[in-house]
Amino acid sequence: MPDNKRRLRSAEWFGTADKNGFMYRSWMKNQGIPDHEFQGKPIIGICNTWSELTPCNAHFRKIAEHVKKGVLEAGGYPVEFPVFSNGESNLRPTAMFTRNLASMDVEEAIRGNPMDAVVLLVGCDKTTPALLMGAASCDLPTIVVTGGPMLNGKHEGQDIGSGTVVWKLSEEVKAGKISIHDFMAAEAGMSRSAGTCNTMGTASTMACMAESLGTSLPHNAAIPAVDSRRYVLAHLSGNRIVEMVDEDLKLSKVLTKDAFENAIRTNAAIGGSTNAVIHLKAIAGRIGVELGMDDWSRVGRGTPTIVDLQPSGRYLMEEFYYAGGLPAVLKRLGEADLLPHKDALTVNGKTLWENVCDAPLYNDEVIRPLDNPLREDGGMCVLRGNLAPGGAVLKPSAATPELMQHRGRAVVFENFDDYKARINDTDLDVDADSILVMKNCGPRGYHGMAEVGNMGLPSKLLEQGITDMVRISDARMSGTAYGTVVLHVAPEAAAGGPLAAVRNGDWIELDCNSGRLHLEVDALELEARLAEGDPTAVSKEIARSGGYRQLYIEHVLQADEGCDFDFLVGSRGADVPRHSH
Structure with missing residues (x-):
């Protein structure tokens, strides 16, 4: 079978004329895959965190289909696979408990299966760091596609933010300002479309972190989940991941110390979640980048918060996207020399600054000028x-x-x-x-x-x-x-x-x-x-209850170390395991 421009990793499974190649191809063909799909095409894994128990990610089947179209159009072959979906809204005691478990699932699924690159479908809070951690431990060409935020919540003629309104109204009930009936009436209007929280909570923060790290295409962080442009971005990401295989653009070439410093500065500008401190540390630990608490002070402090979003400000993710999204924020930072590393490489092959230098900005109320910030020093x-x-x-x-x-x-x-x-x-x-x-x-x-x-x-x-x-x-x-x-x-x-x-x-x-x-x-x-x-x-x-709880407690690192498991830190690469046949 002919090779691609470079020797494909998937050829270890599908590229030989011996017994093993026969079996791997034959078993895959029971899905109706014709022989020519194995003829030197890059196999693109689509790592999907779809789950009806993770409502933020419940629309991912449709997003995956658009990624597949892009992969096929660019000459690759897509294979979708499920991984543990740790949604924050239902999972007890917290989705953070299973973040490392999900990352292990992702890592071993990537390493043990015939794929040359991977598209990570992420959304709810812990799916973004979990999938990036697992992918970093393998270090294949990787691109992130986020599910996008839900539409603005609506209650009594006003916009309400998912999550934030719960804390606010709950306190008002306790203070005797509103009745329990008024509180419950907001429930139906808070989450009225597919997507993640529409505030600058952890999901939106980590989507912005993924984009500022350079692991996604521009605008990935803010396009609403039900906006047709979300599906266009998924399609284009499918196109791009095939090109990344030819370029051998591995995750380690993107996730550099410079990229993490850009993300820290971005977190301050957007008023991002404190959870980003833990997650970025864990991702950095997997790819081999030294990132400490002092880096947050050194890089982040003194950075104005210019995105006026709940819970810190007034608006929601819809307005953020319509105002220009994260590219507009990065452009504003860059023009003021507040973007530490403009030349950091991103997954589309361009630098971060090349991606945003011409980005339009449509609303100075949502994305404020630097001389009129929401907070003069928003650094963590x-x-x-x-x-x-x-x-x-x-x-x-x-x-x-x-x-x-x-x-x-x-x-x-x-x-x-x-x-x-x-x-x-x-x-x-x-x-x-x-x-x-x-x-x-x-x-x-x-x-x-x-x-x-x-x-x-x-x-x-x-x-x-x-x-x-x-x-x-x-x-x-x-x-x-x-x-x-x-x-x-x-x-x-x-x-x-x-x-x-x-x-x-x-x-x-x-x-x-x-x-x-x-x-x-x-x-x-x-x-x-x-x-x-x-x-x-x-x-x-x-x-003493045993099981995963025991594993977790015995091996979890402290918060300043990213709460990863001690035995998971570091990138183990994607070397193909030996044949079992």
Whole structure:
């Protein structure tokens, strides 16, 4: 059989005239595939996270069909395959718990099957990092196609943001401002089309990260899920992936340190989710790029947030796309010399700047000028101190400016169940200046590190008109949420971190300007408190249930290390396993 321009990886399966080639081709032919499709054509894997239990990705069958058309048109042959779909909306305790599992599924599916390149169909929060992590561990030519955001939510004649409206209205019910009937009435209007959350939550953030990293075609991040242009982009991505095989444009040529620095700067400009800190670290770890917490401070701080989207601002993803989408943001950054690496390579073979230098911008309210930002410094605030030796993060664009320098008395919850049981107790010793502290909700303590860090405020304070307080935990926060919330405290309490030693009444100082998070307890006292018990007993007890939980708790890294499994870090390549026949 003739070779393509270069020796195809799939030829290890289909390109020989021996027993193995006979069997591989014959078994594939039971699907009605004619012999000429095996004649030196690149085989393109379409990695699909379609699932009816992942509603954000439930339209992916149609997107996959458009990718296939593009692949066939360009002279390749598409093969679609399913992988674990970890949707945030239904999966308990959190989709983050199965992100690494999904990445393992992706990695082994790519490595063990006859494909020369892969198209990643991603959408809901953790599918984007999971698929990029798995693909990075194999390092084939790879392109990302996102499912797109849903249309604007509608309620009482107003636009409402998916996710964000839940947090807002829930607090208003607790404050007695609206009835439970009013709250439930918003349900039907929040998610009224296919697609991911329409706010700048984790799904939209990671779609923007994928585009700013150069792993997708321009405009991939923002085209609404039900807009016909989403299907055009899928078709063009199918075209392009075939060309990438001929060019040997592997993922490692795109996912460079420069690309990650571009993404960090972009995250600040869009007011992106704190979850991006963990996910970018994990992706970088798989491809072999050193990316640390200090890179977020070095590159991101001082960058204005210019995208005025909920939960930080006013608008939603529809308006973002109509205003010009991410290319318009990158152009605005580049013109002000705020795009660190304009020459970073992207999957279409052009540099990032070549892709965006002529991008139109249609709405200065949605994508603001740099001299009229939503927040002058939207770079992720990385905090360190005796309470977080490994670091913690805070999202400035979602915080109350007056609380970003604050000293308060700790009100401590030992875990999420303790929080739920006591937060609305009228006898809770708490006031507006207090700092809510929740422990044992990190990767090991609440296996998977659930999005519970944006603790709802005590009802009695909400009734007084208090709308924000400083909150500290080793948990994560939904990208659709808001507030002055310190997250990802590392090491976590369940790993023996200092957070485990915080007691009611302790004074804590938060200073975002200097990046300081300090527990006002001297070192000897802190050490004595930690020695009194075994903070790791919580996670050890959970691990006794065995199965994937045990694997997770025993091998998950801390938040500052990306929460990947220790044995998954690094790229193992796509070498073809030996024949089994």
